[in-house]
Amino acid sequence: MTQAKIRHALSVTREADFAAWYQEVIAEAEMAEESGVRGCMVIKPWGYGIWERIQHLMDARIKAAGVQNCYFPLFIPLSYFAKEAEHVDGFAKEMAVVTHHRLIQDGKGGLVPDPEAKLEEPLIVRPTSETVIGQAMSRWVQSWRDLPLLTNQWANVVRWEMRTRMFLRTSEFLWQEGHTAHADRADAMAETLRALEMYRDHAESDLAMPVIAGEKPENERFPGAVATYSIEAMMQDGKALQAGTSHYLGTGFAEAAGIKYQDREGGQQLCHTTSWGVSTRLIGGVIMTHGDDDGLRVPPRIAPQQIVILPMLRDDDGDEALLAYCEELRAALASQWALGEPVRVLLDKRAGKATQKRWGWVKKGVPLILEIGGRDAAGGQVSVVRRDRLWREDGKVNFVAQSREEFLAAAVGELESVQASLHAEATARRDAQIHRGVTDLAGLEAFFAEDKRYPGWVELGWSRPTGAALDAVVATLKALKLTIRNTPMNAEPVSGTCPFTGEPAVERIYVARAY
């Protein structure tokens, strides 16, 4: 294969500059752009369409588990954070603070917050709704009959970020936050792990993004949590992306918010609570898992459009028959089902050159692109390219001519195949980049010090140190710009010695650079 012949659609390759490539995919696939408001992005139709697909699939999973959606206020009174602050030395939180409720003219042609309209108590734009939901739960839970209480919210949240990156870290982002209350530890832990498994399966089945589900080390726990679990995905630069978290919170949050119930015997008990969330960050994960040097590739399950039909219009008498043929094709595809839903197909009739439009859809990553010319229409043919098999060996775009009937019979299978191929490709790459055999700290250092641009992850056995011993490990890793990702669930037993403590290893962990 002579790669040199291929003229890729993007100006930067993943190999040359992964960060610049990431930004270019987002711009060229028209997913999002800077808004002019610091750290906040405008999510454009293609990016938002992917988010709608993620929401749709995740929401069905959430509802199937019996969780009910609610909506809680955007604003949280300052005092709700005071309790949290008591426990934290040098507490400082990057949050958006609302202090006034009116604007007036300043007499110099500008506007200012009206000093007369200063709030008695400042309001915080929610960074998470933990505290207000806890308060609501304390009202809603009275008796064991009210348990488990399973709630979820789809919302925007704000965390003032100094360094932002679209989808991965923005001051405002969109997410869902599940919050549940249970009668006992076993039930709460089961819910924590149910949410984790829901995320794992969503990532693998819907996003075609392989992940490792596991428990975060103690130092990475959500503040106040008894246990934090995550799904971790490997991006194409070998870095880890934490793509979803699920927390077992014990009774601490219930105690702070007063979430109590009367048990069957009439006694008062504290609830055990959980929380779990995924966000628009998932879209960043999809880009860095499936994108290539021609732009995004969207797994069919989350593609806003799975098939795009491009009529090669010529502004002449033949256009009418061509459009009629394409419209009939569109309708025939839309009446089919793929991956459990009606096929999403768009007939792109916009003005403009067909080739330019084609490259627009290639960069957006539509799974199947059809180009139909007047001769195809007359002969009952279609010309189709799979986005995941874009190039022929000779460097030409891999369009395949088929009869209309052949294509209609094969389309559903092709979409399923794209979904499976993207997952298989990402899994093979991830697995090849998980390195075992590092047995000591020097080996670890050497591995990441090698002049590999995208070294991947190291899997090793450790002794699960806690407290000061763990802090020492974290500091050692930090000096190498490394982090512990998680301890995988249901892993094979481990033997050997912990490279950090010299004690016997008791479980596996992944060590990696991370977003």
Place this chain on the structure above:
Amino acid sequence: MTQAKIRHALSVTREADFAAWYQEVIAEAEMAEESGVRGCMVIKPWGYGIWERIQHLMDARIKAAGVQNCYFPLFIPLSYFAKEAEHVDGFAKEMAVVTHHRLIQDGKGGLVPDPEAKLEEPLIVRPTSETVIGQAMSRWVQSWRDLPLLTNQWANVVRWEMRTRMFLRTSEFLWQEGHTAHADRADAMAETLRALEMYRDHAESDLAMPVIAGEKPENERFPGAVATYSIEAMMQDGKALQAGTSHYLGTGFAEAAGIKYQDREGGQQLCHTTSWGVSTRLIGGVIMTHGDDDGLRVPPRIAPQQIVILPMLRDDDGDEALLAYCEELRAALASQWALGEPVRVLLDKRAGKATQKRWGWVKKGVPLILEIGGRDAAGGQVSVVRRDRLWREDGKVNFVAQSREEFLAAAVGELESVQASLHAEATARRDAQIHRGVTDLAGLEAFFAEDKRYPGWVELGWSRPTGAALDAVVATLKALKLTIRNTPMNAEPVSGTCPFTGEPAVERIYVARAY
């Protein structure tokens, strides 16, 4: 009929105190509650479930029109409002103003906004996204090929309200805002009226809420709009509720934001823009249109659950067979389609007395409620009540016993019938409360001065005064606590004299008290 025998589920009737009744419905149907944050509510699962249904149905209508969803930032820089302020004498806007981005400890155990983290330019929590979307459009529109540009956003917005009422007027509310840009007036006006018709049909078909679509008088136009249209619904207390608006904005907003395009001849043109929105206010409209003295009645199309099955559990050996029978019934119903979608049916297995659970669902307004006892299960029977025909003439709950097969064959038709009946009932009531025959101001005053608690609306012909003449009319009406709702679309021509100006009437208007 001896109404005295009926013991209604609510403690307040519509007749006795409509405002208190409204609050009681919301509380007893568990739709929403105060959040502890001024003017912001917590939307509970049943209220949010109705909103999700509204979103689902409206979003399908929006997408079918070729409009694409996007997401714009929550925050808008203060300076974006300055231009607006220039045109407004004594400009003062009730908006939430973010001035700081960090909290720190005050040294006295409390928290304060960090003075070091004061924003250079305050940010406003969006009261609408008009300005940021206008700025985005100015980037996205270059050529006639980019038009029409059809965007929509589902979002939360904040308008600081001094007097709030749940769903009708809250400081934070949820809505969709459509924003579109067009090449010319005709295309923009067509979009304005398409959105108006979409809202009208949604209200009538989905919410079973009759509305009058028409143009607002000049004084009620959205600031800067060339024409504003609304749908107006009559609540059971005879007041009008503006339930949705659609604005033709001319080229004024395009000029302010710089939304220009190159036409086919290469010239620069300003776009004509529109905007249109509906909000969680619709839920308030549904309550005040369909609620009765037993709580809410939800039209099946927007009911989170259309059928609830209540097994009369006895905590004995018979429960297992009863639950199996109910589960089979649930599955048989869930496999049917009603009103274009799979039937939404819930088997309520929660602990608790069946009667208490029944009244909970009555107050929530589920269209069909089934109670199944052990004997029903053994005999293949069901006992069913339609929420819109709750009472028998003898004051007992109108449960009807049917064979399982009879019920399964009839269920879809029953749901369709409830949807149609609620609409017919509301329409008949609305039509009976629109009064014609008022020909002069004295008559108008007398009509509303009569000791009717819920007088309804007056339809009359007027001369469509503008400017100062209109101001005088508005002032006259205001003194009577009345407002002009709108001029209905496609109405019959009108004759006679305008009661306000004495000039010949040229069009119809509705005069009413309003929310």
